[in-house]
Amino acid sequence: MTQAPLLLELYRRMATIRRAEERLSKLFADGEVPGFLHLSIGQEAVPVGVCAALERGDTVASTHRGHGHALAKGMALEGFFAEIMGRASGVCAGRGGSIHVADMSIGMLGANGIVGGGLPLATGSALAHQVKGRPNVAVAFFGDGAMAEGALHECLNLARLWQLPLVFVCENNGWGEFSPHERQFAAKLAALGAAFAIPYEEADGTDVEAVAAAARRRVEPARRGEGPQILECRTPRWRGHYEGDPQKYREPSNLDAARGQDALALAAARLAAQGVDAEALGAIERAITERIEAAVAAARAAAEPDFAAAVAGVYAEARAHA
Amino acid sequence: MTQAPLLLELYRRMATIRRAEERLSKLFADGEVPGFLHLSIGQEAVPVGVCAALERGDTVASTHRGHGHALAKGMALEGFFAEIMGRASGVCAGRGGSIHVADMSIGMLGANGIVGGGLPLATGSALAHQVKGRPNVAVAFFGDGAMAEGALHECLNLARLWQLPLVFVCENNGWGEFSPHERQFAAKLAALGAAFAIPYEEADGTDVEAVAAAARRRVEPARRGEGPQILECRTPRWRGHYEGDPQKYREPSNLDAARGQDALALAAARLAAQGVDAEALGAIERAITERIEAAVAAARAAAEPDFAAAVAGVYAEARAHA
């Protein structure tokens, strides 16, 4: 069993994601977040568990539902909120928004508006680790809906042929937008992995300790040069596909079942059993809330992005040539 | 054991393909065939065996190595040679050439310059059979090199989800252009089929009777509405990737092994054992040669394609609207 300090830290990270997204939901409702907003509330154990197995130099390619990946990999709340609120101080200077939060300094290669879009990016990132001889792995997060994209097939194959240090992490929340997974994909990821001879493991995506342990078991062989690995986490989708989605296509029982799986509550119960009292958790929550409110306030106070800078920012500057 | 008359007919079809392609090879060397020429010499048992299980209304999407599929499905030699020689009387009016021979009247949806390009076309054709309630199947021929394209994954999935009357036929000749299959694809097609719960069968692609029997076993369930099927045929690549390819990348032993597998010789030996003598086969061969020479002569005599007709042929004519 994990020691309380580690679990407590995992709890803190999960709670940060949960509270940050709850705050975003409110900001969205109030018109302070433009565009589409896809929340990962309920799924926090996956990014937090997986990123607990990663090092700073490891890289992560994410999805449209990428807030958890960004924060779990270490993105600062200030740049995060400012970006999603469209400010100049955003981590992407307000040009990307929720679907594109990225922080190269911590190996977070970006949330991605293209379903399956992160798969080839992570494949290439793993190639870079391999060529450069770095002791790092790349992680490709993808949803169950992304399994149907040809990119999965091509990347499983390429990663296996080249024995890349790449961990495929599927966040299987049972839904691709408004359609249940069963109606979208006819294969099991385990069987696909077996077909490519890629080690596969499933973890309970509500149990952050289980995810962290499984992630370590997948990351370490990849890091040692034993080739790609697959981790599939079943995880609940608590919210609509995006904020504002009335979820008419969803049975109330399905929603109830999802809400019954609560990674935070599970971790809190374990912590309680280990003697971490409500008081301690409350203090953590208060600290999180303070940091979030500070980030929101800073974002509100931040400047609008500068259009001239954006115009000048389409191309990276080339070295001068004759 | 198949009765001689059927095997004799299969022999005749295989010999037609072999002699036609040998003739093309000569015409190409003589400068009478423009462009690229991919020959399927040595692989004749696959198209002939598979098409023996098909009916006229069944549809076939082919590959860049599509002469065998075209002739086995019933394309007339005249239009075939004229097309590959670039004449107005070609089955595609000289606009497509070898890589695009097609004959919609017999359900031959075209050879295809795009590796894997036939897979979605056949998927759609199978959908049409299903929607229209036709008792037909579609066949997607593809090479082992095409397995790496995402299209395979997407189409396996779609065909299985919709239980389409679609037979995936892989012609595994061990090579994708200049690279051996093992270095291009890390999975076995059988395992991929299993992952999607699509029935899979392998057949010896040198044995036309074995291919025909296996094809019947795959086509009939698809026709009955039991969903997609996979047939993989190992088959030898006798020639270079295209005519003119010096095959420097290939071990002489690999080439010798391929040339040792001869679908025509195997069928001839069986026919001999069944009492069909060399005389009878000789007569068949002579008839084939005559038809081929007539087709070549006709193509040579045929007009150049008309450019104005081509310009006018970019769009199909729409009905008039207000």
Place this chain on the structure above:
Amino acid sequence: MPETRYSAAINRALADAMAADESVVLFGEDVAAPGGPFAVTRGLLAKFGPLRVRDTPISEAAIAGAAAGAALSGLRPVVEIMFMDFMTFTMDALVNQAAKAHFMFGGQCSVPMVVRAPHGGGLNAGPQHSQCLEAWFAHVPGLKVVVPGNPADAYGLLRAAIDDPNPVVFVEHKGLYGSKGELPESPAPVAIGAARIARAGRDATVVTYGAAVAWSLRAADALAREGIETEVVDLRSVQPWDEATVLESVGRTRRLAIAHEAVSAFGVGAEIAACVSAKAFGRLAAPVARVGAAFMPVPFARSLERACLPGETEIAAAVRRLMAPA
């Protein structure tokens, strides 16, 4: 002439086409049971059943490719690609297969398929959910590209697109779905390739399409208050585009601005400007002006997106410059 939403007009065109021809089928991501991501296909599953109206997995390449194969085998598929940005995955099926089959098979077959794809920004949906990529398709012989700007055209052009024996990219605008306009009780198809004079004027011509038609009309209103009478030509389709109508209008006004939401550089407006500049050479009173998005990915933040995308103000300014003495 009841008022109808653009999305409802599309829905009705689909329903009417499906009722008229059993070969018309519909598939795409979330178009059946959920009724479409923008609710455009709502009710069609119930009306026409699961054989003809299908949800697909997230497999854009297979969606487009299967549509081409189905069209070769007797269906008239209408498929939806949820955002035009994802047409990137359909390029092979559309360009190498669908666009070329009629030609390269010597006229043996046609490929009657429609790909519906909403383009455009204005929703702060960011760089990967806002693009206008119609110029790519207009450059491909064998494809048609239709861009309706109002509900009546959405209906009529979609009926024509479905009837058309060629592959048609049917470009909708996300920002127009909620807009209203008149739709006759028994609406008729609208011929692809025929522009519409959306507003007559004698001083300058604005050639435009899609959502930019409304911006142009508003610009024309503003200009009229300054005494500038602007003719607004709604192309309705960009491949083919109605050169005759455009040249006729420019022949009268001698001044042309082209307005679209796509990036100007190498956009649809370039072809029109090149063509008109050549064919009306010596008869223009001012250089042809182009109004389009700034040359950048469509940015997320509200102020950035507003500054990036063109609108009424930019169009009016362009026309004013046309009118300025040289």
Place this chain on the structure above:
Amino acid sequence: MPETRYSAAINRALADAMAADESVVLFGEDVAAPGGPFAVTRGLLAKFGPLRVRDTPISEAAIAGAAAGAALSGLRPVVEIMFMDFMTFTMDALVNQAAKAHFMFGGQCSVPMVVRAPHGGGLNAGPQHSQCLEAWFAHVPGLKVVVPGNPADAYGLLRAAIDDPNPVVFVEHKGLYGSKGELPESPAPVAIGAARIARAGRDATVVTYGAAVAWSLRAADALAREGIETEVVDLRSVQPWDEATVLESVGRTRRLAIAHEAVSAFGVGAEIAACVSAKAFGRLAAPVARVGAAFMPVPFARSLERACLPGETEIAAAVRRLMAPA
């Protein structure tokens, strides 16, 4: 100044770039062990080893996408797409990922990758193996598009493309691989975006790129015999393109023809024609002419392909029309 083949110049640029920078890696279908389908990458596997030079499976989408991911993580990948026609599969990786990453991540990163892709006809390779699709990429903010027309430029522009922090589509021409030209002993990079006056002339300007440069020079020779002095401007890159050099030349000659192998409609020439017609308005002696392929898929048969694709004759004819009194 030894004579070097275009393909050898590319090979040398790759070798020199790989020797100069360990981050440069190469992958694509049959580029390593077999040395490339057109033998362009021959010998590089032996020189730089299997870690940096790799054969890939037939997975164009993953090739381009992995290149983008590798570029984000410290490599400078150069990948080959065997025929430009297959770039259809790379559109998402290039357009939605590579082109936008620098911008949409707020300048945090760059995407230094090169996609080499041979375009063009002349081999009777038919509709799916002959296309010139560079206009698509030129329309995408964030991409650069380079089109060398001779060995020295192939070398110099490829070195610059590999050095460039942005994704570059490097367009080669299959018909040029065997062509020869001078390459200095120590060739230098050539700046992307700077055109080259390939031949000076006072009467008319032909703006061109790629294989059409040679056709234009031959046309200029023919025209010179008729007393028409044609200036030939080799753009060398079409995104960005060297507006200043073109405008300067046209300012002198007052006559412009644009020649490329791609289909004219909505092609690269449309942008140049639109831009020059506007910026040199009133100073042109004749309408801007465009020479390009007929609006059709590139047909297979020899006579059809010849009639479809432009060449010296068409370019010369266009210039003669420019010179004709109005």
